[in-house]
Amino acid sequence: MTVGLFIPCYVNQFYPQAAIATLQLLQKLGVEVVYPPRQTCCGQPMANSGFEHLTQDCNRLFLENFSDFDYIVAPSASCVLHVKQHLHAPTNPALAERTRSRVYELVEFLTDVLKVDNLTARFPHRVGIHQSCHGLRGLYLAQMSELNASPFSKPVQLLNMVDGLELVDLDRPDECCGFGGTFCVAEEAVSVKMGKDRVTDHVKNGAEYITSVDLSCLMHLEGILHRNKSAVKAVHIAEILNATV
């Protein structure tokens, strides 16, 4: 099994430590991982702004880089969801379809494909999970609070394997943080208010760390934490699952 490592554009530039943790974690679990160096972006920032028609080049590049792998794994639910829903190839729709079906967010790859049942990770801290909306309601990584359906959570399943980690219960377990792509600047006031309220929920309930399957949410929450000089830190779930100290 060879996994193509898909590192979204802003993770590559701003959060290399999360990408390194993803790579090391997969290697630790015995997976052969290759990072195609010519990758850029899935095209989501344009598409969510109404410019999906400008994403053909991103689609072409994505297929060039990834269509040969058995699996494609990324530490970002949002980008994975975009690829799953919107990766198209007008001249080779079958190739696009096959590629779409092989893309996984890191957590679901660990729980559903590798079926990981134990980890040698240690993170002795109180952690609040920020459910990324695209991970939750797009990829169904956990049960959604709106539905009358049985509870489950793939991130919790993995975090429960981490030594010393204590999960924190939140007042609103799956409310959006307000990042929303270009929404975060186009609707600055509401975006920040939503982010502040999420941060308050975690802080109030005693979290030392806020973790998520999406760094875009975390970048937004971290920006608010840093502005408020908070001691609470934002950390990608891969860094916790790969932590040994």
Next chain:
Amino acid sequence: MEKSTKDHAALAEAFNQDEEHVNWHDGALWWIRQKRDIAAKNIPEWEQLRETASRIKSNVLSNLHDYLLEFEANLTKNGVTVHWAADAEEHNRIVYSILKAKEITQMIKSKSMLTEECHLNEYLIERGIDVINSDLGEYIQQLDNEPPSHIVLPCIHKRKEEIGEIFHEHLGTEKGVSDPTTLTRFARWHLRDAFISRRAALTGVNFAVAETGEYVVCTNEGNADMGAHLSDIQIASMGIEKIIPKKEHLGVFLRLLARSATGQPITIYSSHFKKPRPGQEMHLVLVDLGRSRQLGRPDFRDSLKCIKCGACMNTCPVYRKSGGLSYHNTISGPIGAILAPNLDMKRHADLPFASTLCGSCSNVCPVKINIHDQLYQWRQVIVQEGYAANTKVLGMKAMAWTLSSPGSYSTIGRAGRWVLNNIPFAVNNKFNPWYKQREMPDGPKESFGEWYAKNQGDNGSEKV
């Protein structure tokens, strides 16, 4: 609100000037969302009910023409006069002509978002007809000369103290009185007088049953009934999408409506109106107002399944933190944002962007409208139709160019990180909306791609 030229972002920013008020508004609506959750989870077959309701509405939308004619025939048989209106102007003209024929100059009206959409009150008042809204929330909004901010809870953005002020100013209550029971008693006293004295009453319609020609009006206050039962002329206005095929389908919708709206098992009054009592005249106006245009849009037709419960508003964090009036449309919130562009795409081009696409709206929707997918689709349509700002078009083209080639992307990525590290003031300034209330991310020395090239071999084997 309807005359405002500000977009959602600007109106929402103004709403956020008073953070304590935003917290209160957010909390009040979140409390209703929680009540809705409890009600939904008390019914084991809840998800099946939603699916059933959605399918009944699919059937309605695919056979609307036939059901409307069946409904009209049965109404006529029952002695109700049926009118058809293509748009707001025609609807208002019909209502006015009914009143004028009987020389009626005063009308009482229960909650009807359709008549808000049509601006019926303004139309009638200009022609010398006095209209009073009998739903308490709408009555308060009417006194304050503001449109409703929420389709179920029209004045949810107002605190009781503000309402006390309005009552003091318009109804002469004692200054400083804000006790809800006292204020409600006062409003009731005023409204009772109107119910008794007004010869004409207009109601909205929640569900119209094609097979029987009856219609159902759901309220908690009984105000629609009081108006209708005491009237000589009873008028109902309904959008053509409110049809359901059979009476047996009502159970599905009545179980969903109040639970989704407020967490109640059922509305206090679910009143069936079928035929005029002796001496009374009943009229029903079927209004299109853009519905058939929306029906012709394959990506958006399902928006017409809406039963106006307001659950998508209560759950929407953007709605809760921006207030219904920020949407500058009668129907606000997520459902409003997918209905409004159909009515006037240029005017409402901002609304599909007033969302993070979090998807909570689609999950609470009792008729399973894929609201967040439609928001995404509307964004594509609005850009294709040329309603995006030029600066945004240029920005997106530049972004697409940068990301289309690994070379330009890594050069710009390196440059960006260098700026963050070396001249942070170039981005950390008032021209950057991100920086206003948030720090920028740190600019690491090395991207992951650069680290990988150094530390891992071409075949993925580790060098370090």
